[in-house]
Amino acid sequence: MLEVKNLNVAIGERQILNDLSLSVAPGEIAAIMGPNGSGKSTLAYVIAGKQEYEVLSGEVLLNGENVLELSPDERAAKGLFLAFQYPVEIPGVATMTFLKTALNAQRKQRGEEELTIPEFMKRVKKAGEMLDIKPDMLKRALNVGFSGGEKKRMDIMQMALLEPSFAILDETDSGLDIDAVRIVAQGVNALRSPGRGFLIITHYPRLLDHIVPDTVHVMAGGRIVRSGGKELADELEKTGYREYAGESEELV
């Protein structure tokens, strides 16, 4: 499970997260919605361990352990996964090579054996089929020349292979057409399990028709301003973020 306690984060002179607290239980799917610039990606990056942000105070607990002192790879080995709003292109690294390297790096950190090649191939095939990723794509350099939708599906495929205990999806739906949203949602739903928590960050309520959340939080101005159930997303669908205008600088 994930607990964020009184988190204050700045970049340079500017404070972006303000005393933010949030808790997601094992098996829970929590959604964070909010206008652009409200700090959603910042929250995701800080949880994953990006360096350029300065944590002024607060805690991030993953399964009870404060992870703020850990490096990103150590957090990953402890079961954390972040699907990026903008997955990064890695020229010169074949996707398949990367998948194997990542999977085995995590297993090694956890003191597990490397996967055998047939076992690895079996898992890749299964995840690829679920997310409509053609074998041809796995031979290409990671994310290079992939369409926006392909990149997002590739990130979800990594999630499926790495089997995290907690996954954050940062606007995985943005830029996707409705069929792609459905494929991604299917991938996420297939991974739902009692032990696995999700934090789904989205700007648009429509994703939550496909991945039905247990809880919904509205973020504005770097803090959670409202929390509720799925009905909160439905409400936002009608009203938009106008109501939270005072809380955020940039409203869209």
Next chain:
Amino acid sequence: MTAQIIPSRTAAEAALAEAFANGKAGLPGAEAVARLRDESFAAFARAGLPHRRIESWHYTDLRTLMREALPIAPAPTREQLESLRKEIAALPAQSLLLVDGVFAPELSGALPQGVTATSLAAALASGRPELIESLAAAWADADDSILALNAALMLDGVIVEIAPGAKIAEPIHIVYATLGAEPSARFSRSLVKIGAGACVRIDEISLGLGGRTGQTNNALILEIGDAAEVGHTLALTDGRPGSMRLESFLVKVGARAKFDSFALITGAGLVRRQIFKLFEGPDAQGTLRGVSLLRGREHADTTLFVRHAATGCRGRQNFRYILDGESTGVFQGKVIVSPGAQKTDGKMLAKTLLLGAEATMNSRPELEIFADDVICGHGATCGGLNADQLFYLETRGLPPAAAEALLLDAFAGELVDELGHQGLVAAYRAEVAAWLAARAKSETRSAA
């Protein structure tokens, strides 16, 4: 009379003058060759060792860097050659062995039909004027004192001729082996003449024969006939601290020919690689690629002169550097489009990853265009590893060192992969991986 102020000769220059004066009578070649040697040495003596005020040597000041001229290695004895038999047993087929710059036909592999190889000494003695003209390589752009020094002191080398239309399936290897415990100097000049329509690959490799310091001044001249297809690779991977390797590569590309060349430089003491590429006939394609991986105080300079003297040729120059420690990388590329060389398509790109805070990259791409209907461009980038890429990989579970190694491997590997030839890609990828592993090992050592 013009009075020129000539700086006093350095110890190395004086030693070279002495070596030439004492040794020239014993160098191969009849009268015409002796004249060429005299003229070449005079040109060298006038200019002296290249220094920073010579534009094309600005970043590799040999006058300062070359403190001494080592004695020239004598031609290997029969016993010395015989002693190499075991070492060369593992060489690939079609290997032409140069021992301290001297061609050793008795240790070289059999050649397929359509290919002949003779020693430079034999070629110079043969009096075939066209060979001597090719070997003199009196090109406008190749007015260089190190090349002149090579012409003056060339002891031997190999002359390979590929018959017109010959399709040579397996690569021909030119293998450099170095003898002797005493540090010494070697001067060799080789020529590969490729007939029209022939198809061949020439791979230059070095034979690791233990710790090697010394000074090497090699020249390789490649004459590519019309519509020939030629691949070339060069592995400069056996340098040692204190070693100096000066490599001149002269390539003439005929009409409609296709030429593709790749070089890997690692473990350099001091390397200067100068390439003179001349598009002589129309509608040819020529690609030069190179990867330099440097650490410690290594210094590697790649300097290109690419001249488009004919219409419609496509030139690609693509070079990458990874610089660690206090190493120095130099890339200079001059693309010259002669008057009338319309429809030239020339691109040049140099990318550098600077890993060491004390490492230095000097990059200078240049274009000189005297025709109006051309597409030419160049670019250079220099920086550290991309923080977003590192972070992305780390979130997938790669420890920082592994993420870094993966990105470095990819950066160098991208150019290697363009070789397209499976065996070569695997071999050069392995060289890159070995360099990265050695680097990682020295990092953990210095961290401990």
